[in-house]
Amino acid sequence: MNKYLILRRITQLSILFLYVGANIWGWKILEGNLSFSLIFDKIPLSDPYAVLQMFIAGAAISVDMLIGVGIVLVFYALIGGRAYCSWVCPVNMVTDLAAYLRRKLNIDKDGKRYIISRKFRYWAFITLLVVSFLTGVAAFEFFSPIGILTRGVVFGIGFGWVFILAIFLFDLFIVKNGWCGHMCPLGAMYSVIGSKSIIRVKHDAEACTNCGECKVVCPEKDVLNPVINKKSDFIHGIECTNCGRCIEVCNDNALKFSIRLKGDKDEKITIK
Amino acid sequence: MDKKRRSFLVGLAQAAAVSTVGGSLAAGFIEENKDKPLTLRPPGALDEKEFMKTCIRCGLCVDACKTRENIPVVDGDKKVTLALATPGDDAPLGTPFFIARTNPCYMCEDIPCMYACPTGALTPDKCQNDKGEVAIDYAKMGVAIIDPSSCIAYWGLQCTACYRACPELDKAITIEWRRNKRTGKHAYRIPIVHEDACTGCGMCEEACVTEKAAIKIFPREVVLGKAGDRYVKGWDAKDQTRVRNASTTTTTKTGRSQKSAIDNLNEGIKWDE
DSSP: OOHHHHHHHHHHHHHHHHHHHHHHTOOSSEEEETTEEEETTTEEEEOHHHHHHHHHHTOOOOHHHHHHHHHHHHHIIIIITTHIIIIIOTHHHHHHHHHHHHHHTTHHHHSOOOOOOTTHHHHHHHHHHHHHHHHTSOSGGGTOHHHHHHHHHHHOOGGGHHHHHHHHHIIIIISTTHIIIIIOHHHHHHHHHTTTOSEEEEEOTTTOOOOOHHHHHOTTGGGTTTTTTTEEOBOOOTTOOOOOHHHHHOSSSOEEEEEOOGGGGGGOEEOO | OHHHHHHHHHHHHHHHHHHHHHHHHHHHHHHHHHOOTTOOOOTTBOOHHHHHHHOOOOOHHHHHHHTOTTOOEETTEEOOOOEEOOBTBSSSTTOEEOOTTTSOOOOOTTOHHHHHOSSSSBOGGGSBOTTOOBOGGGOOSOEEEEOTTTOGGGGTOOOOHHHHHOSSBTTTEEEEEEEETTTSSEEEEEEEEOTTTOOOOOHHHHHOOSSSOSEEEEOHHHHOOOOOTTOOOTTOHHHHHHTTTSOSOOOOOOTTTTSOHHHHHHTTOOOOO
């Protein structure tokens, strides 16, 4: 039933567990953290946004970092979309929990509504590049909750839990899907990187009964609105994280993961 | 149509305003936090400003430090030198540092932390001598400074704990014998730090017996001065070559120096008549 949810948690936790293993027992499977990692002590992976900021700040970029960026870009450009956000990033577990409790506690029904534009993250993405240039250091890395949480699990968190608690409370009581769905500049970057990715959720409008369950669970429901019950098509919205929650909650088999190639656009069937 | 254009422009202005407000807050926070001049870095670290640009905060140096061979165990605890700074540590967030008093650098001969660095923030170029030979003995993590008011050797007690703990024995710290004039029949054994041989590993600070260490490690940039080309060591042929190409004349202009010294002394004085 919740097979993607379970798979995602397994991936997210395994990645953290391998980092911890490298730190404590010297495992050579996956070392480092989400800023930069080594697979089997050889293959580099780097955070493309961190490297971009460092480049703009004026750092000399090493070959290892460039290869790492290349691998990450190719992987997510083909497979991922924003899969990093829902399958890798540990902050997703915090914000998913906040979103779940928000639904259970009916915060949206009874609470005040605070609105932030979903475009905020793109502005944050650009602004922090400018700040990196002005301050001469990678700006986002000074308060990135992704860095704080990943390093926290592997190397010790200090007072970093305050940042994580802040995001949890922000998502729970203030803005729905506030951090991941509105503010995170790394998510913004992965949206763009994976905009043409081949693995996509596909909708079958003829099977859809317009029950709306998918829109309840979707953390980026703006990507569903143009498609659900309107036409049989891929979810083209670049902010889709490929989390698969909509597929799991759909009782009509109207959603599934599928391969999107260029020619597929012709199949579009529009209803109404 | 005009209304659409207007709302587009206003929206753009609003987004720019949010970016400016958020960006200045972020920049202020970063300016405050990027500059922690007392942070001790692993061996081979670039100069602090370049280091802060180049470190990606991956922690591979910390992994290498923690899982190295022959890690010393004191009272059942593995002595890990490096840590990544968390919020609350006195070092820029996520970057590697060490605290010499509790966890000094044990100066591994193979320097695993430095070679683990993927970005070049830790580099053999910064851990070598003039001939380009790389060894941990040429690391420049900091320099030891002694507080004579609390160092018990200056009180006349025989200590030499720092001298004996130093991995660069008889090079980075030597003992100077001095007569104790106060008693007239005892000797002081005073530790003297030689910055050119000191790696800043912190073994002395860890070993120091006083309640709060009387010998401490600080980054070289903070502690060391620079005499400049104006001064030369007496009776030192090598130092003569250092100043050979220095400019010999310097003119300093101030409000006073524009007039001659005599004018300056006579001005505004009432003469007896």
